[in-house]
Amino acid sequence: MASWRISGSRALLTAGVALTAVFTATLPAQAAHAPGGVDDWGTVVDTKDCVQADAWLVRVKGLGKIIDTKLFQSHYPTTPQAPKQHAGGRELINLAPMGIGLGKVSALYSRAMGHAHPATTSGKGDVPARGEVYADAGGAAVDIGLPYIQNPAGGTQLSPFGVHVEGITVSAYSQPGKPVAFTGGAARGYISVAGTRIIDIPPIWAVNLGVRIPEDYTQAPLALATTNEQVTTDVKGNPTKGPNGAYKYDPKATSGYVNGIHASVLGTDVADVTVVHAAVLRDPKITDKFAVAPRAASDRAGVPARPLSKSCAPFAPPRTAAAGMKDTSSCW
Amino acid sequence: MAAPPRRARRTAALAVLAALILPALGCGGKAENIPQVKGEFGSRPEVAMPTYPPPKDARMKVLVEGEGPVTRKGQVIVTDVDMRIWESGRALMDTYRLEQPTTAVLDGQHVSRTWDQALIGRKAGSRVLLVSPATHGFGPHGMAPAQVTPTDHMVLVFDVIGGYDPKAQAAGPGTWPASGGFPSVNVKAPGAEPVMADFGAEPRKVGVRTLVEGKGAPLKAGHSVVMQYTGVVWGTKTPFNSTYLRNGPNGFVMKDAAMLPGWFEALEGKRVGSRILVTVPGNERPGFTHTKGALGMPKDKPAAYVLDVVDTRPR
Structure with a gap:
């Protein structure tokens, strides 16, 4: 089995895994995709608010009867299709939207919050914080196949293209006066083809880690994948550009998104899947005035300016945090 | 200065006429702003990327007209495809080297609508060129493929094997x-x-x-x-x-x-x-x-x- 390897500057995108009670096919009635139809960021809705957040667990395209589907999508502000959060238990959930097997997931979550950030300690409610925006998504175990074909003999799935990850998590966080901060990673994982493990995913993911499958350049690629893809955007969700008009990471950007895994696959059926996604939009012209110079304000104490861990979302699990979630007023 | 001979004047006039008409007919590469594609149907195409900027919007051109049945809306399309990046010329993926044609569902939910435009209404056996912003060149709803930046442009060459009813079979019950x-x-x-x-x-x-x-x-x-x-x-x-x-x-x-x-x-x-x-x-x-x-x-x-x-x- 080969090892995961950095593929270079072009690595991009993706994301979304996980979770709970209800999965939501995103057909956003109020959705207003970013100009140009680019919605890599997520679902940009019409709102007069100056912050917006989006997170989902799995997004699959081009697979059998599964349409472009975002499973367990959360959004701020909430929409009929996307509540503020999803949170699942430890049990395995069989993902079979539209009657077609997609895989199995457990202990999954997604959250999207505006004018607030999560509590730093498990069990506490979310903390109101004017102008802040936060999103995260993750899960304890994710097994996705395109399509998912269980191995009758047990073990690695027989899917033409399969992704297995454990402890996957991504987050995006933007505070007044500061650029957007991302985290992304997983404890372990692998990509498989027809029951054979092709590539091991290491525990620490470099940003925009990419791979071709198979890695052997003498062979034609069956799939391209990127992990921990971090993309900065403008306040409308469009990727930031350099002077030549091409995408360029903007270290000062206040908006953007991070994807856990994004894979584009040929083979017998065209498919595109993203596993765990977190995205935030924040308009600095309106929200930077809420910046607090020394971070000693009572409702912010203890919140890190940037996530402390490269592999873990910096805040409490959503179920415990959910209890204190409140709607906060717009900053307009 | 002596007047040019009549034959030379006629040649010059035809040259000017050709220069005016051929681009309009799609015979001029730069005027169409599309890459040049060589090769036979069913073989991996050779694609020469232009040196000028890609078009802002998606464009499609039938390079070779096939002789098979016309593909229809509601069918799935079995096709070979070669995918590259305009800006770098980098090859992404192709079904030719995989020796595995792929099946595309053209309902606007599985792949980009640009694939619909390229693949519906084509005769089986056709070779079709599609140039598209990466955000509209593969998956639906504007997501660029993995390892492709959203601002890139994709060049896709399809060899349409045919369009088929999703429940097509060789025989009945x-x-x-x-x-x-x-x-x-x-x-x-x-x-x-x-x-x-x-x-x-x-x-x-x-x-x-x-x-x-x-x-x-x-x-x-x-x-x-x-x-x-x-x-x-x-x-x-x-x-x-x-x-x-x-x-x-x-x-x-x-x-x-x-x-x-x-x-x-x-x-x-x-x-x-x-x-x-x-x-x-x-x-x-x-x-x-x-x-x-x-x-x-x-x-x-x-x-x-x-x-x-x-x-x-x-x-």
Whole structure:
């Protein structure tokens, strides 16, 4: 089995895994995709608010009867299709939207919050914080196949293209006066083809880690994948550009998104899947005035300016945090 | 200065006329702002990227007009495709080297609408060029493929093998009892997945039983073949792979290495319209798990397949 390897500057995108009670096919009635139809960021809705957040667990395209589907999508502000959060238990959930097997997931979550950030300690409610925006998504175990074909003999799935990850998590966080901060990673994982493990995913993911499958350049690629893809955007969700008009990471950007895994696959059926996604939009012209110079304000104490861990979302699990979630007023 | 001879004046006039008319007819590369593509249908295209900037919007051009049936909305399209990046010329993925054509569903939900424009209303056997912003060149709703920046542009060349009803089959419903070491087969309704039962002893060699004799074009080595199929591990009911559980017919290359063990032997010389039952021993291709195109099966397990041959096309 080969090892995961950095593929270079072009690595991009993706994301979304996980979770709970209800999965939501995103057909956003109020959705207003970013100009140009680019919605890599997520679902940009019409709102007069100056912050917006989006997170989902799995997004699959081009697979059998599964349409472009975002499973367990959360959004701020909430929409009929996307509540503020999803949170699942430890049990395995069989993902079979539209009657077609997609895989199995457990202990999954997604959250999207505006004018607030999560509590730093498990069990506490979310903390109101004017102008802040936060999103995260993750899960304890994710097994996705395109399509998912269980191995009758047990073990690695027989899917033409399969992704297995454990402890996957991504987050995006933007505070007044500061650029957007991302985290992304997983404890372990692998990509498989027809029951054979092709590539091991290491525990620490470099940003925009990419791979071709198979890695052997003498062979034609069956799939391209990127992990921990971090993309900065403008306040409308469009990727930031350099002077030549091409995408360029903007270290000062206040908006953007991070994807856990994004894979584009040929083979017998065209498919595109993203596993765990977190995205935030924040308009600095309106929200930077809420910046607090020394971070000693009572409702912010203890919140890190940037996530402390490269592999873990910096805040409490959503179920415990959910209890204190409140709607906060717009900053307009 | 002496006046130019009449012949020279005529030549100059024709040259000016050609310069004005040919670009409008699509014969001028730069005027169309599209890459130059060489190669025969069914072979990986050679693509020369222009040095000028890509068009802002998606563009499509039929490079070679095929002679087969016209693809229609509601069908799935079996096609070969080569995908590259305009800005760098970098090759992304292609089905030619995989020896595995791909199936696309053109309902606006599975792949980008630009694929609809490129693939619907084309005659089978056509080669089609699509240039598109990366955000509209692969998946729907504006997501660029993995490892492609959102501001890049994609160049796709399709070789359209054909358009097919998602439930297309070689034959209608029927029941074929078990006999001669073959399991029974039952197709309950038009388009229904064949169900195999009444398995006997495991096969010791590849077995081929023609359930329905086709009368269409013969299958030849190296050609593309389009099939519906279902496969089970010997003695089990749940398919380990099946086109009926996915989009509909898949395309394959008539080569032993590009197919599951036993398929090539079973298909060579058969005709379109055939329904074939194939039994394969577990040691037919020891250690095999999948082809380059990710067509797979459980390792070293005896298996049985029902293959419905829907179409074939030279490549």
